[in-house]
Amino acid sequence: MTERSSSAQSPSHADSPQWLLNRAELTAVIAWLFAAPTPGELRIRLEQVQQRLLDEHDPLHAADDQAIRFTPEVLQAELEQIAAAQTLERAHYYLNRLQRSLDGPRFAPDSDIDLRRWKEYDDILTDSLWLIERRDGSGVHRADYWGNFVPQIPHQFIRRYTRPGEWVLDPFAGSGTTLIEARRLGRNAIGVELQPAMVRHVEELLAAEPTPHPTVAVIEQGDSLTVDFADLLRRYGTSTVQLVLLHPPYHDIIRFSDDPRDLSNAPTVDEFLQRLTILTERIAGLLDHERYLVLVIGDMYRHGEWYPLGFQAMEAVRSCGFRLKSIIVKNITGTQGKRGSNELWRYRALAGGFYVFKHEYLFLFQRR
Ligand SMILES: C[S@@+](CC[C@H](N)C(=O)[O-])C[C@H]1O[C@@H](n2cnc3c(N)ncnc32)[C@H](O)[C@@H]1O
Incomplete structure (x- = not known):
């Protein structure tokens, strides 16, 4: 058949x-x-x-x-x-x-x-260079939230590092990409997002996305630096999670809101890194031992200088006791807006003697 x-x-x-x-x-x-x-x-x-x-x-x-x-x-x-x-x-x-x-x-x-049957899983990525040509726009996935990640990122990590029915936590849920993917894959997912308008938007998306498995996919409005995660998890029937996806703002490259608690409004890079460290310490204990945390972040360019924000953030997470398992470099797929400015950036690169960002990092950690 x-x-x-x-x-x-x-x-x-x-x-x-x-x-x-x-x-x-x-x-x-x-x-x-x-x-x-x-x-x-x-x-x-x-x-x-x-x-x-x-x-x-x-x-x-x-x-x-x-x-x-x-x-x-x-x-x-x-x-x-x-x-x-x-x-x-x-x-x-x-x-x-x-x-x-x-x-x-x-x-x-x-x-x-x-x-x-490992040969059957030809779409599971195992190399450290991810060239994703086109974002998955299926179902309710949308590209219109400036700064959301391509659904293939949570898809890959959820499939490789969780089993059906396990729990995924996303403390920077944004437009809910992780929640949607987790639902499709039969995993439970809890997201936290600071902006109330985004939370409402994600709730609408989740209401429109089919529920093929009896799992939880919820988003909570709050500040991930103060929200009571243990209580939040308990409310939905678990005490730990098996995967954490961290996709914070890349400091102030995109300002997501005017809220001073928003990590994109951290006054300095050091302050940003400090907040990221506090957050990582807060959630570390919720992740089961030997399970995985993924940090998705890129670098910054400022005043004629490349700031390795990605590696600084990687060190911040590592300092919380995590074992670094892989550094994945992923191409940045162009959105409509980015494509429009490509030519300008090319000119600036030629004039300024630097290279234009075309990649970001996916740092894979394991809790000891
Ligand atoms: C890079 S975006 C995440 C995008 C998400 N992965 C997606 O696919 O839509 C970062 C998000 O973190 C949120 N954020 C910033 N500071 C926060 C905080 N302290 N607590 C919770 N969310 C926060 C921002 O509002 C923004 O939506």
């Missing part, structure tokens, strides 16, 4: 058609391949299996409640790898791996990514 994959829980190759294969039939096929007496005979049998897979009426496609999902290209590539093996010993190694992938999942730590 061929179907389109839409479940957030299933391995990805998210939009490609999937095969639902009969597990018993596939197991029998693998046993038959194992029994091939020579590499040549094995190749002949593999060709027959590939033909059978292309025939939708073959018993291999007779899906039942034990059916196993495969992306056609992934399975075909596995079969080709077996066919390319020079020795039966090597071919049996690959066949064993294929057989094990039918036995049931072996999850990566802190996620529901099935390591036995």
